[in-house]
Amino acid sequence: MTQTSLDDVLVALDRFVARIDAYDPAAKPLGAVEVAVPGQAARLSLSAPVARALVAALDGYHDPRDQGPCEHCGGRRLDHNFLCLDCQRPNGVFGALLAERAAAYSGDPAALLGPPEGGASR
Structure with a gap:
């Protein structure tokens, strides 16, 4: 910007x-x-x-950062992952799906990040 x-x-x-x-x-x-x-x-x-x-x-005028209102608290600060920056809850169907998948995941969180930069995959 x-x-x-x-x-x-x-x-x-x-x-x-x-x-x-x-x-x-x-x-x-x-x-x-x-x-x-x-x-x-x-x-x-x-x-x-x-x-x-x-x-x-x-x-x-529509601010490109405006992702719409949070369905939980009505706040206007949703990030690009549809997480409300006010109440910290995921928003909408996509946000609920992400939260559900994240809650069910029991593996190594580092594995989600992919291989380290410049290194081979694990």
């Missing part, structure tokens, strides 16, 4: 407003948003079309 600075946010918001305003340059201002970073501030005028587009963009 690339690092985003507050300057990047200002530039992106300014470009967003300019792109939407280009379709209706005569639209009256609905309000304004002020964004400030150390040593720099920007006041962006929001027309109704820009405000609608901004709301739609923010509501439509």
